Amino acid sequence: MTQLLKNWLTQGPSSQQLISFNHHDIVTGALFTNQVAHYCRLLRESKITRWLLACDSSDQFAVGLCAALLAGKQVILPTNTQPGTLAQLADKFDAVLADVGLCEDKPALELKRELSLPDSHWPQSQGLGELVLFTSGSSGSPKAIHKSLRQLDEEVSQLEHTFAGHLPHCSVIATVSHQHIYGLLFKILWPLAASRPFLSDLVEYPETLSYYTSLLPNLCLISSPAQLSRLPSALEHERQARSPSLVFSSGGPLSLEAAQGIAGCYGQPPIEIFGSTETGGIGYRRQNSAADTWQTFDKVKIRQAQEDGALLLQSPYLADADWYRCDDQIEMIGEHHFRLLGRLDRIVKIEEKRVSLAQMEALLRQHPLVKDAALVLLTQPKQQLGAAVTLSDEGLALLAAAGKLNINNSLKAHLLTQFERVTLPRRWRYPNELPQSTQGKRLQADIIGLFSHD
């Protein structure tokens, strides 16, 4: 099975293909085609190449994405639309394709559902565009990752090859955003190419999820540890009468407890996908015991770096055939299986959002109340960030006058210009100085010690 995505994108959907649905509406292939043709025409009239794409509703997002790719544009996908994030990316795009106004200083095309468009043919492309996604690099600034149609197609075709057997006429619903690589592939590109309808809304609550599992007999759920680890408790650990045919989890490690909790409610543990924005999918597993290892996707080759055990990989999802070094430390179990041991850099994940500690510390240091800052990952009562901050004179005066909560909130508001709210530190300490060794190195354990409860 090859070129599933390219073939679909070249030919377009059949008029009967059900593209998407929600609780009061459906989008058919015919309606989708009319909209893609409309936006493709508008985009072709513009000389601008680099378009930022952001849209809450997945069906409109898919319209914008297909139209821009067919028009040969470069599609820039921001991980979020916070003003600071967009400001950081300002030199990466020249116009905006979105459902809401985002940047006043750039031309914009509003993505809205046009119902009275004339019947159209699927646009023919003279050259398909490409996608640019962003991820936090360890240096702290966002790193652009270019994805050609060829790379995405390899991955979509491989997903269908590996998992189609589990997916009888499924509808796809997701608790994760389509603005990230995982949601983009699993909720938008793969379903489009394989003719599986997707839910145009994001599922945010367990109640909404249960509504759709009881409504639709065959469901594929695209989710992540943030939702799945809390779901068994929301379902009161009861075996559900209706379960999704398949549950995917990606974005970060799913605990064995959560995998088993899901198995208790839905009959089987989720299929976990390990990968990253840079590499695409690397491996997958179904966790039935702590000993379960990751299996690589068919065309992905891995080995281990001699010096530090880093994962090296060769994959058709990458731009070239070179060995790519990941910052994940692994243990190889035979040629196609491995265990994950941890990260080798200062990138952490909070509720699956990748955060560069260096970037967040640098931003904190720019604030007038702050002299220096150190961030640590705390694991109790849940994985969260702790911020140890030494204050400037201004900061110390405000701490005395207005109290700690006030300072916490000022610094959080400052971090929100670049970081998503779920990633912000939940614990704040304002010591007189940061613990350092005689060589001037930060003493990680002593900083963590600042957060232990008295």
Place this chain on the structure above:
Amino acid sequence: MNLTDKIKQLIIDSLDLEDVSIADIDSEAPLFGDGLGLDSIDALELGLAIKKQFDVKIEANSEATKAHFHSVASLANFIESQRVGA
């Protein structure tokens, strides 16, 4: 303790909010985003805690749920209305 204070205490305890006391939470201010500044994961956990403590049923319609969870005051109204209906 009145209902709004009970809700505030539940928010502090269930979300493990540090440095926040009942007096710091404005009943009318938004819980999410600006205001108390809770995030989407807090929303999940708070929904679960409210359901357990007050034995209320949360609807699948997320627009209605969002309105109920707007502030402490709207949560109090929601909990009250379910009690009257019971």
